Amino acid sequence: MLDILLENAWTMLLIIFTINIVYVTLFTLRMIFTLKGQRYFAGTIGMTEIVVYVLGLGLVLDNLDNILNLAAYAIGYGTGVVVGMKIEEKLALGYITVNVITKEYEPDIPNALRDKGYGVTNWVAYGREGERLMMQILTSRRSETDLYNIVKKLDPKAFIISHEPKAFFGGFWVKGVRR
Numbered sequence: 001m002l003d004i005l006l007e008n009a010w011t012m013l014l015i016i017f018t019i020n021i022v023y024v025t026l027f028t029l030r031m032i033f034t035l036k037g038q039r040y041f042a043g044t045i046g047m048t049e050i051v052v053y054v055l056g057l058g059l060v061l062d063n064l065d066n067i068l069n070l071a072a073y074a075i076g077y078g079t080g081v082v083v084g085m086k087i088e089e090k091l092a093l094g095y096i097t098v099n100v101i102t103k104e105y106e107p108d109i110p111n112a113l114r115d116k117g118y119g120v121t122n123w124v125a126y127g128r129e130g131e132r133l134m135m136q137i138l139t140s141r142r143s144e145t146d147l148y149n150i151v152k153k154l155d156p157k158a159f160i161i162s163h164e165p166k167a168f169f170g171g172f173w174v175k176g177v178r179r
Contacts, residue, residue: 009066009068012059012063013072014072016059016069016076017072017073017075017076018076019056020072020077020079021079021083022080023053023076023077024077024080024083025080025083025084026049026052026084027049027080028080028084028085029084029087030042030045030046032088033093036093056073092140092141092142094164095138095139095168096138096139096162096163096165097136097163097164098136098147098151098161098162099134099135099137099161099162100136100137100151100155100158101127101135102132102135103158103159104132104155105124105130106154107133109122109151112154113147113151113154118139118143119139120135120137122134138165148160
């Protein structure tokens with residue numbers, strides 16, 4: 001059955017293209033889980049990834065006489081990068097720390113964010129044009145867009161910067177960080 005499929009040039013292109021999408025998507029997910037410290041899940045994905053990779057590469061190397069096979073491999077690779085990134089965006093694993101500096105000193109903003117379930121540490125900061133409110137907020141990546149929208153609604157001119165913390169311990173964040 002497989003031999004019959006592989007004899008058809010268009011089927012071969014489709015198989016190579018699909019295999020590479022699956023391979024690169026698995027590669028992307030494995031890297032993400034590795035970076036998030038989920039080593040066993042990453043290892044399991046890695047085993048599947050390498051089987052798919054060897055199958056796809058084998059098909060291309062066995063059929064180098066057709067440049068379209070190589071093109072399908074390359075296009076599948078690029079498509080796999082995009083698919084892997086889209087899946088990662090949907091999974092939104094982990095947490096982010098968001099630093100917010102308000103345009104004006106507005107002491108009600110931290111409580112408005114706390115009322116929405118966010119853990120906020122705030123203090124007065126001084127910028128070029130005077131007093132500002134500085135806030136540090138930890139939230140899940142799943143809640144990232146909601147947090148940005150709330151902050152922008154409370155202060156449309158707020159300066160927002162975020163980064164992913166490697167680890168965190170203790171405090172409100174561990175007890176009740178918004179998931």
